[in-house]
Amino acid sequence: MTEPLLDVTGLTAEFVHRGETIPALNGIGFTVAAGEAVGFVGESGCGKSVMARAIMRLAPEGSSVRLGGAVRFQGTDLMALSEARMRDIRGSRIAMVFQDPMTSLNPVMTIGAQMADMIRRHTGFSARQARARVLELLDDVGIRDPQRRIDDHPHQFSGGMRQRVLIAIAVSCEPDLLIADEPTTALDVTVQAQILRLLMRLRERHGMALMLISHDFGVIAGMVERVNVMLGGEIVETGAVEQIFAAPAHAYTRALLDAVPRLDAEGRQA
């Protein structure tokens, strides 16, 4: 068997607060093969967002996190890299998309300028080349009339459009792994469907691996091949998506699935 793209073993994270440590991840291990889509499901506080950031060696703002364990990405242990090397990997080899598209963009810069900045940092493109690439990317993620929208500011975009822009930024350097942390939670359901379709299409086109973190089993269902169920900073069940949905082994997974409301459920009679 070839080496996986991402191999996480014994990943731990502790929040350090007032000299006390609060554990957030208790030794997580999983792998993501090249081009594979893996889902992470769990309720709030299960550590799934901390995990997403831990892989990138990022901490939630205003907190300090102590990480442990090994994160091997394409054969290199990210935990052992210098911060400078890590910065090269973030955004170019591993990219991230977050839940809130409102706060992830700089409100006083045009969309085009922000995207061109990111692209030039990782590629050494000229300003003109970068702009051309931005137009291409905006078109790619389904922004209508990119020529006109490229010089707009974030507030002129709807939530769904902003998330498209963030996805465009994330895939701009054709990363090998995209980590999407609740990418559609803040969006309306019709917009969510479009964003999921977009992620699916981009993944297939670029052959990138995807880690999709969500609380919503419905979102996970169509998008991934394998699922990890998280509880209390640990992975309690892992398996192929079909198997998790059809025959969940862990009681917690069963409880979660049972609680999911269904459209086809027996409704009430008026």
Added chain:
Amino acid sequence: MSGDAALLRVRDLAVSFPPRGGHPAVRAVQDVSFELAAGQTLGLVGESGSGKTTTGRAILQLQPTTGGSVELLGRDLTAMRRGEVRAMRRHMQFVLQNPHSSLNPRMTVNRILTEPLAVHRPIPRAEFADRVAALLEMVGLDPSVRHRYPHEFSGGQRQRIVIARALAVNPAFVVCDEPVSALDVRTQAQIVELLRSLQDRLGLSYLFIAHDLAIVRRVAHRVAVMYGGRIVELGAAAQVYGSPAHPYTRALLDAVPVPDVASQRRKLRQDVPAPLFPPDRDPRQPCTFGEVHASTGTSHWHQVGCGHHVSCRFWPTE
């Protein structure tokens, strides 16, 4: 729904926000009409900006209306003076979305639950303590928690306190505005069950506002779908979910992610362009149902089944 037994009658409700800072006036809600029978739940679904929250607040007279009427227990709330509306609040209550912010952080549970009793005095003061204990039990909390503050509770427990507060004065009608959308899935299911069982026990009527169609399926007897400040489809839950008539309802139902691998994969593979729903067509042209509203003067509502109505507004132009 039997018209005679209607507890709540909303007719042509309209809410406009005045122009502000260069932005023109916004018609947030227009022509919203529906009835709600005692003991029933009307699910009000729609996406952000559809006007569903504004509708709920306008019905409760927490938001000035610009037109239409709201009749609760046969009395028109929009024609009342402030004091009368306050007295009517005994019959209509509100459960807000965010249990973390809808409880006063400086008040104990006891004070929170006593407040509505102190305002409306449905029972003598000496019985307040017993009533608070009964309320806490009713929502599945131990009466001994009464001396604690909101921050000592989880989100689900706080929402139980919010529900207890709403039920303190024995209302007939409760507006639940996204009551579970801030909660985890297992907690959601518990709160939904709680709301259902309280309805059965106390004969409550709910206006259940939510963006999550799957949750509404579980609680609603009838469903109204809102888009662009108007209701575009209204019918029994089975009708709206089983045979949606408006293209927007269909798009909405289609977009709901379902926890089923095969069908969800199939859905994500279909490349459907985002449909556009134009606001209004020329009324002199025949509408989707072949009626020329400009000449007939009929309403935009078309009956497609027994008690199942759909608006001919916002239909995509092919």
Added chain:
Amino acid sequence: MSEIGLLPVDAPATAPRPTARRAGYWLIATGGVMLAVMLIVTAFGPFIAPYNPAAISPDSLAGISAQHWLGTDSIGRDVLSRLIIGGRTTLFITAIAVSLALMAGLVLGLLSGYMGGIVDQMVMRALDVVFAFPVFLLAIAVVAALGPTIPNLILTIAIVYTPILARVVRGPVLSVKRWDHVEAARSVGVSEVRLVVSHILPLVISPILVETSLTLANTIFTVTALSFLGLGPPPPDPNWGGMLAEARQFMELAPLTVIAPAAAIVFATLTFIVLANGLRDMLDVGGQR
């Protein structure tokens, strides 16, 4: 794309930073002790003061001695006794004036913030007129026009500080009134007055406490400065500002007659500044929700 790591994530910390909080406790403890000393001396002044503050003796401009711990002034009155009794006048004026300003500021700020719209506009513009004048100039003008009596002094200072406190109240009210729990209380049927008193006021009290403490410090300074200029309480009752003014000409002969009241003024002002800073740190004013 490392910027993304700086984004706010999940629940914001609502508790104040621990170090600031600890510093706050220390400041409040220090300020509290200072305030206690001041209150005890003020309350029991007539019993503590060794002499009648108005009693004249031939022993004028004396230095430190066993009889007169802080010496005597130009007409032989005991400086320590005058300091103790004079503090009563200064602090009394300050306390009453600030209480009045606080009450007026609370009423106007709550009214303005809660009602909004035209009421807010009218109240705030009216306060702006007062606010536009430098505090001190306005005080001089009013006292000069109405005459330097204690009630006039109190009224003047209350008027001068009302806009400042009203603004401090209004700001947070504007945002707190939109919070969900206020809407929830309104939907229950709670009356407007009760809404303001039990659902809004308790959540805006922290910045008010801090500002009130600062206003106390400022007021002590203003009262003594006005008295120094002869616009304070009329003689022969002692007060700190008046003492400074009288002693000024004999500064070189008897420096203590100037240093003593000056030190008292600094001590009193500092007390409230320390308290204000402590409250600010402990209550984390400005960083709530």
